[in-house]
Amino acid sequence: MKPICKIIIILIILCSAIYPAFAEEPEWVDPQEKTMRMTESFTRGGYVIEATDFYDSSALITVFDTKGNLVTRNLTRINDYFVVDDRMNITIIDLQEVRGNIGANLGFNVSVDQWVKIETRVKGSPSIKLSIIPKGIEIKNRTIVRRTYIPGSEIPINFSIRNEGKAKLKDMILKINTSMPVLYNEKLNYEILELGAGNESDVITVRFQAPYTEERKLISISVEATGYDIFGKAHRAADSASVEVIPQFDNKIELIKYVSEKVYMGDVATVSLSIKNNGSYKIDNVNLTESLPQGIEPIDTNLSWNFNLGPFEQKTISYMVKPQKPGTYLFLPGGSIIEYQGILDYNKKPVKLIVGGPYVILLKSASSYDPVKGEKINITIEAKNLGDATAIVKLIDTIPVNYSLASEDQTYDNISDTMVLHPGISGSFSYLIxxxxxxxxxxxxxxxxxxxxxxxxxxxxxxxxTSAELIIKVREPLEIESPSVKITSAPRKSASPVSIETNVPAETPKSSPGFEVYMLIIFFLVIRKLNIRK
Structure with a gap:
């Protein structure tokens, strides 16, 4: 036999062995059970399913369409299944026979009753539902969802995806589109790896800035999501919502915010709110609520106040905040909200807080998280200075005694190191266990x-x-029983049923379309190699 023929045979064997491993099992959902005796039938999903006959440890199941045309006929054993038109899964879950004596002329110890219990399931399909809701604010134990904003204010919008179908979604991409600029360098495109049937993604909050306008203006925010089922079929959904930006008008109450201009890490900043009643009469039950930029935490206050204002009275409220890391923080218009007599009003001008100093984060990593017993693992501790000032870093790490992971009753020691990190610089040290x-x-x-x-x-x-902890799972080395290597096909979930008469072609397993191209490329390279040798 020529070498080229041998190569072709080997490639065919490899294709038949590896193809099943690339096929992913469909999600069969909505199980329904039905018990039938001979010739009994029921209808589901546009099919008529009949128990046609019984044999030893098996039943002959026939499937017709609603017009009585034969779709398929299968002789199936207990716990085996067959698939109809890639739409329905039929599984035999029980099969019973009752034997008895029915008379001298008719026979003794014969079958007097037979029945089969089958389970039918349909192929699940995902369904995308999108949510676009402005983020609510809490005022006196009430949640208020704002849909009107003043120019320059922050507009936080919550986005989420819910899979209302009966199969999982994979590799989802959420795209947000609007004419408003985003704040804090937030993204407009998000990836979600997987979402099971009936599940909802985490809420994604994106903060926009309201544009400046001299008249009322509706601004649209649209979102589109694309995801794929396990067969690579795309599923899409889109939705949109609007917010309204209104120009600034003079109100009865004037609200102005002030903040410390610059502080150093470790120091606190002061935020002051000046509230003035420009009217000649008293205003009762005034509610004031504050929201802070990300990375700023209040000190000993709940950021909510209730008070009265007399005619032309001016009131000042101050509180302390502590920055969590260096940077420039913008207190935007709309961060202070005041409510009175059914009116909502806001601070109109932005203020800025500049925070300086060092800021260090710690990362702890391992060269392997599932090593074999006897293997050495390299542990690395890395410190990064993200601030704008030089930092002295005193590190402490907890290590196994004698640098060895030995048993469940593991004991530990501490090691330490000190390093000086300039702004934007990283430092690290490593050790072996x-x-x-x-x-x-x-x-x-x-x-x-x-x-x-x-x-x-x-x-x-x-x-x-503080860094994250590490989980190391040490396993025993693999034992090789025999030096010989044997190629086998990937195991299947259940043996295919034996088909008795059928008027439809046999089903073939689905595989990844890219795999065929992959095998053709290998075949072409082998042929080219042989030609070069000639």
Whole structure:
């Protein structure tokens, strides 16, 4: 036999062995059970399903369409199944026979009753439903959803995806479109890897800034989502909502916000609100609510107040905040909301807070998270200074005693290191641990105390940082029973039923369309290699 023929035969064997591994089992949903005796039938999903006959440990199931045309006929054993037109799964879940004596002329110990219990399931299909809702604000234990905003104010919108179908969605992409600019460099495109049937994604909050306008203006926000079922079929949905931007008008109450211009990490900033009644009569039950930029935390206050204002009275409310990391924070228009006599009003001008100082994050990683017993693992601790000042970093990590993962009763020691990190610079150290035992081991987080180099002596600024813990799963080495290698096809979930008479072609398993191209490329390269040798 020529070498080229041998190559072709080997490629055919590989295709038949690997193809089933690329096919993904459909999601069969909505199971329904039905018990039938001989010639009994029922209808589901546009098919008439009949128990035609019984044999030893098997039943002959015939499927017709609603016009009485034969679709398929299968002799199927208990726990086996067959698929009809790639739309319905029919499984035999029980099969019973009752034997008895019915008379000398008719026979003794014969079958007097037979019945089969089958389960039918239909192929699930995902369905996308989108949600676009402005983020609500809490005022006196009430949630108010704003749909009108003033120019320059922050507009937080919540987006989510719900899969209302009966099969999972994969590789979803959410695209948001609007004429408004985004704040804080937030994204307009998001990826969601998988969403099961009946599940909803996490809420995605995107903050926009209301444009400046001299008249009332409706602004549309649209969103489109695309996802795929397990067969690669695309499913899409789109939705839209509108918010209204209204120009600024003079109101009875004037609200102005002030904030410290610049502070250092570790210091606190002061926010002051000036509220003035421009009217000649008293205003009762005034509610004031504050919202803060991300990364700013209040100190000992709930950011909500209730008070009265006399004629032409001016009131000042101040509170303290603490920045969580360096940067420039914008307190936008609309961050302070005041409610009185059914009217909502806001602060009109933005204010800015600049925060300086070092800011360090810790990362702890392993060269392998599922090593074989006896393997060495490299553990790395990395510190990054994201601030604008030099930091002194005092690191402490918890390591296994003798650098060895030995048993479930593992004991640990501490090691430490100190490094100086300039702004934007990273530093790291590593060590090796040995895996002398098997099982799941938890390596505690690394910890660090960060001091400002300039303020080191009086320790005006101190930051505590912590990394994530690591989970290392050590396994036994694989035992090779025989040096021989044998190619086998991928196992199937259940044996295919034997088809007795059928007027429809046999079904073939679905596989990834890209795999055929892949095998053709391999075939072409092998042929070319042989030609070069000639």
């Amino acid at each position: 040995f895996t002398s035992g098997t099982g799941s081991f938890i390596l505690p987080p690394a910890r660090a105390t960060i001091l400002d180099k300039i303020m080191y002596k009086d320790e005006r600024y101190t930051q505590n940082a």
